[in-house]
Amino acid sequence: MTPAAWTTFWAILITAAIAGFALLAIVVTIRGVQDIRTMLRRMKSEDSDATTQ
Amino acid sequence: MLGLEPNFSTIDWLIVAVYLLATVGIGMFVNRYIGGISDYLVAGRSLRSSLGIATMVGSELGLVTVMYAAQTGLTGGFSAMHIGLVACVAMVVIGLTGFVVVPLRELGVMTIPEFYGLRFGPNVRVVGALVLALAGILNMGMFLKAGALFVTALTGLDDPQAVNWVMTSLLVMVLIYTTFGGMVSVVITDYLQFVLLSFGMLLTCGLALNHLGWSQLVETVELVHGEPGVDPLHGEGFGASYIIWMLFSAGICSGAVWPTAVIRACSADSAATVRRLYAFSSIGFLIRFLVPQFLGICALAYFWNHPTAHDQLFTADGKLINDPNLQLQAMPTFLAQILPVGVLGIVGAAMLAAFMSTHDSYLLCWASVLAYDVASPLSGGRLSERGCLALTRLGIVVIGGFLLVWGLWYPLGQNLWDYMAVTGAIYFTGAFAVLVGGIYWKRASRTGAMLALLSGFGAVIGLKPVQDLLGTDIRSEMAGLGTVGLAITLMILGSLLVPDDSSRVFETSTNGTTTPHAEHEPS
Numbered sequence: 001m002t003p004a005a006w007t008t009f010w011a012i013l014i015t016a017a018i019a020g021f022a023l024l025a026i027v028v029t030i031r032g033v034q035d036i037r038t039m040l041r042r043m044k045s046e047d048s049d050a051t052t053q
Numbered sequence: 054m055l056g057l058e059p060n061f062s063t064i065d066w067l068i069v070a071v072y073l074l075a076t077v078g079i080g081m082f083v084n085r086y087i088g089g090i091s092d093y094l095v096a097g098r099s100l101r102s103s104l105g106i107a108t109m110v111g112s113e114l115g116l117v118t119v120m121y122a123a124q125t126g127l128t129g130g131f132s133a134m135h136i137g138l139v140a141c142v143a144m145v146v147i148g149l150t151g152f153v154v155v156p157l158r159e160l161g162v163m164t165i166p167e168f169y170g171l172r173f174g175p176n177v178r179v180v181g182a183l184v185l186a187l188a189g190i191l192n193m194g195m196f197l198k199a200g201a202l203f204v205t206a207l208t209g210l211d212d213p214q215a216v217n218w219v220m221t222s223l224l225v226m227v228l229i230y231t232t233f234g235g236m237v238s239v240v241i242t243d244y245l246q247f248v249l250l251s252f253g254m255l256l257t258c259g260l261a262l263n264h265l266g267w268s269q270l271v272e273t274v275e276l277v278h279g280e281p282g283v284d285p286l287h288g289e290g291f292g293a294s295y296i297i298w299m300l301f302s303a304g305i306c307s308g309a310v311w312p313t314a315v316i317r318a319c320s321a322d323s324a325a326t327v328r329r330l331y332a333f334s335s336i337g338f339l340i341r342f343l344v345p346q347f348l349g350i351c352a353l354a355y356f357w358n359h360p361t362a363h364d365q366l367f368t369a370d371g372k373l374i375n376d377p378n379l380q381l382q383a384m385p386t387f388l389a390q391i392l393p394v395g396v397l398g399i400v401g402a403a404m405l406a407a408f409m410s411t412h413d414s415y416l417l418c419w420a421s422v423l424a425y426d427v428a429s430p431l432s433g434g435r436l437s438e439r440g441c442l443a444l445t446r447l448g449i450v451v452i453g454g455f456l457l458v459w460g461l462w463y464p465l466g467q468n469l470w471d472y473m474a475v476t477g478a479i480y481f482t483g484a485f486a487v488l489v490g491g492i493y494w495k496r497a498s499r500t501g502a503m504l505a506l507l508s509g510f511g512a513v514i515g516l517k518p519v520q521d522l523l524g525t526d527i528r529s530e531m532a533g534l535g536t537v538g539l540a541i542t543l544m545i546l547g548s549l550l551v552p553d554d555s556s557r558v559f560e561t562s563t564n565g566t567t568t569p570h571a572e573h574e575p576s
Contacts, residue, residue, distance in 0.1 A: 006283040007271055010131040013138065014347060018258060021340045024333065025251035028103045028110075032244050035104035040083070043237070 057362050059209040059389030065398030066208075072402040076245060076409065077226045080238035104244060105330040108414075109317045110337030111243030113307070114250060115411025116404050119345040120199040121469035123384035126349025128373060128468065130274040130282025132290050133349075136299045136470075137342030141335045143304025148332030153309040154318040156492045158327050163319055165312050165484065166426035172491040173499040175430045177506070181487065182426035184506050185312060188480030189419045190452055193412075195472055197224065197460030200408045202378060206385035207401055221457060223408060228453045231413040232446045239413045240320075246406035253403030254344050256396065257388065261351040264391045273354035277371065298530035301537060302474045306481040307338070310488060312422070313414045345384070352387035381469060420448030471529040475515035482536040483509035486544040494548070501547030508543050511536040 001009070125133040147154060162168045166185060170178030201220045210216055231239060274282040281290025308314055308331060318327045353373075356366045366383060368374055385404075392400060424444035429436045436444070486505040490497035513519050515532030 001284065003275070003280050003283050007131065010134055010283065011267065013134065014343065017137075017336070017339050017343050018255065020336045021251065021344075022255055024106070024336050025248070025255070028107050029248050029251075031103035032107045032247075035102075036241060036244060039104065039237075039240070 057359075057386055057390055059207060059386070059397075060392070060394060061208040061389055061397055061401070062394045064394055065401055068395070068398030069402045069405060072249070073223070073226060073405065073409075076242050076406065077229060079245070080231070080242050080413075081229065083237045083241055102326055102329045102333070104240060105317055105321055105326060106333050106337065107247040108240045108243035109314060109330060109334045110341070111247035111250070111407075111410045113314065113411075114247075114337065114341040114407060115196070116203060116408035117196045117199045117411060117469070117473070118341050119348075119404060119407060120203055120381055120384070121473060122342045122345035123349035123352065124377070124380045124468060125342075125470050126346030127353050127380055127383055129291065129346075130278040130350060130353075132278075132282055132285035132287070133346045134343050135285040135291065135296055136303050137339045137346070139296060139300040140303040140307060140342060141339035143300060144308045144331055144335035144338045147305070147308045148328050148330070148335065151324065151328055152305075153488050153492060154315060154327055154331065155324045157315060157488075158318050158321060158324050163316075164422050164426055165310075165315055165488070166422060168491065169487065169502065170426070170430065172497075173487075173502045177487075177499050177502045179427055179430055180503060181484070181506050182422045184483065184509060185480045186419045186422050186427070188476055188478075188509070189312070189415065189422075190455060191459075191479070192473060192476040193415050193419075193452075193456055194459040194476070195469060196408070196412065196415075197456055199381060199469060200405075201460075202381045203385045203404060203408075206382040207389050207397070207404070209389070220460075223405060224412065224453055224457065227409045227412040227416065228450055231416050232449050239410075239417055242413060243410045246403075246410040249399070250403045250407050250410075253400045254340075257392065257400055258344060258347060260392060260396070261348060261387075265351055265354050269358065270350055270354050273357045274350060277353060277357060277367075277373065294528075294534065295530045298474070298533050301485075302478065302481070302533060303342070304338075306477070306485055310481045310484050311477070313418050316414075316418055348384050348388070352383040355387045355390070356383060377469065416449045416452055417445075419452055420445045423448045472516065474533060475512055475529050478512035478515070478533045478536055479509045481509070482512055482533065483507065483540045485537065486540040490544045490548065496548050496552060497544065498548040498551055498553040500551035501544040501549075504543035504547040505540040508540045509536060511539055 122133075122136075125136065146152065157165070157168055160168060160171065162171065164182075166178045166182035169181040197220050200223070201216045204210060204219055205216050210219065278290070281287040285291045285296060286293060317330060321327045321330060356362055366374060366379060373380065388400060389397065424441050428444055429441055483506040487497075487502045490501065490505070512532055514523070514525070514527055515529040520526060
C-alpha cells in the first residue's frame with residue numbers, strides 16, 4: 001500500500017470507529033440504567049430469600 | 054507544562070470535585086447490597102449486556118490507557134492505530150467463538166487461578182495466583198505516575214507536593230468505595246465513568262479536529278515520522294513482529310486472559326451474554342487506543358506548529374525529544390490549551406473518572422486473587438467466607454500503599470505502553486498456555502502448567518532498567534514473543550514428559566473443551 005492509501009485507510013477507520021462508538025455509547029447509556037435497576041433488584045431479592053431461609 | 058499555561062479554572066475544579074464526590078458517595082451507598090463473597094467479587098453474577106459493556110470499557114479505558122495510547126500516537130503517528138485495530142479484531146473473534154471465556158463462565162469460576170485449581174490442583178492454583186498478582190500489581194505500578202503527569206499538565210498544578218496530594222486523595226477515594234462496595238460499586242461507578250468518558254472523549258475529538266484540521270495532522274505526521282508514520286508494516290517503524298505481538302498482547306490476552314476482562318465474563322448472567330459482551334466491547338477496545346492516539350497526533354501537530362512551544366518537544370533537526378515524561382505530558386497540555394472553560398472540567402473529570410475506574414477494578418481483582426486463591430487454599434479451607442472478604446479488603450489497602458511508593462521511584466525509561474505490555478506479559482504469556490492447554494487439551498498436566506507459569510518471568514528482559522542492568526538491548530516485542538514461545542513449549546514438553554496420573558478424569562463437552570469433575574480442592 002502507498003502512503004496515500006494508508007492515510008485514506010486511517011481516515012476511514014477513525015471516522016467509522018468514532019461513529020460506531022458514539023452509537024454504542026448512546027445505547028449503553030440508556031439501557032445501562034435499566035440493567036443497574038435489574039441487578040440491584042435481583043441481588044436484594046436473593047438477599048431477602050437467604051434471610052427468610 | 055511544556056512552557057504553556059493551561060486554561061484550567063475554578064469552575065473546572067468545581068466540576069471535577071462534584072463528580073468525584075458523587076462517585077464515592079454512590080460507590081459507598083451500594084455496600085448495602087453486598088450479601089456474600091459472590092456479590093462482592095462478581096456482583097452475584099447478575100451482569101447484563103449493556104452494563105457489562107459499560108463496565109468492561111470503563112475499566113479498560115483508564116487514564117493510564119489514554120496516556121500511553123496518546124504517547125504511542127505521538128511517537129508512532131497514524132501507524133500506532135494498528136494496535137486498536139488488531140485488539141478489535143481479536144475481541145470480535147473471542148466473542149464469536151467464546152474462546153477461553155465461555156468455558157470459564159460455564160465452569161462458574163470467580164477467578165482464573167480457581168480454574169487452575171480445578172484443572173491442575175491447589176499447587177498450580179497458588180503459584181498461578183502469585184504470578185498473576187505480582188505481574189498485575191507491577192502492571193499497575195505506573196498508573197499513579199501517569200495520572201500525576203496528566204493532572205500536572207491539564208491543571209497547571211506544578212507543585213510536586215500538591216500533585217502527590219491530589220493523586221493520593223484520588224487513590225484513597227477509590228480504596229474507600231472499592232473496599233466497601235466490591236464489584237457492585239465497581240460496576241455502577243464504571244457505568245457513570247463510561248458515560249462521562251465516552252461523551253467527553255467524543256466531544257474532545259470534535260474540538261481538536263476543528264482546531265487543527267485533518268490536513269495539518271497528515272502533514273505533521275509525514276514531516277516528523279515520514280513513511281513509518283502511516284505504514285505500520287514499514288521496517289523502520291513498528292514492523293510485522295510488533296503487530297503480531299500486539300495481536301497477542303493487546304488483543305487475545307487483553308480479552309481472553311487478562312483477569313480484569315475475564316472477571317466480567319465470569320460476572321455475566323449467561324454464556325450468551327459473554328459472547329455479546331465481547332462482540333460489542335470490540336468497539337470499545339478499538340476506541341480505547343484509537344481516540345487517545347488521535348489526540349496524541351493532534352498534540353504532535355499542535356506543538357510542531359506552535360511558535361514558542363515547538364522547541365520544548367522537538368530537537369533542532371525536527372525529531373521528537375526522547376523523554377517519556379515530556380511525551381506523556383504533550384496530550385494533556387494540548388487539551389488544556391484548546392478546550393474552553395467548563396468543557397475542560399468535564400474532560401478532566403472524565404479522565405480522573407477513567408483513572409478511578411481502572412484502579413477500582415484492578416485493586417479488587419488482585420486483592421481477591423491473593424485472598425481467594427492464595428490465602429484460602431493455603432489455610433486448608435479453614436478461612437471462612439467472612440475472613441476471605443476481610444482479607445480482600447485488607448489487600449486492597451495494602452496494594453494501594455505499594456502503588457504510592459512504586460509510582461514515585463521506578464525510573465520508566467521507555468514507552469509507558471511497552472512497560473505495561475512487558476509487566477503484563479509476566480502473567481499472560483504463561484497463563485495463555487495454561488488456560489488454552491487446560492481447557493482444550495486433555496493431556497495438559499500440572500507439571501506443564503507449573504513450568505509455563507514460571508516461564509512468564511522471562512518477559513522481564515523487556516524492561517529497560519533490567520536491560521541496562523544486563524547490558525542488552527532487546528526490543529520489547531521480541532522479549533514478549535520469545536516468552537510466549539517458551540511458555541507454550543514448556544507446557545507441551547512438561548505435559549508429555551510428566552503426565553498426570555490417570556485417576557484425574559476430564560469430560561469432553563460438545564464444544565471440544567475438557568471439563569474437570571474431580572479433585573475439587575477446598576476454597
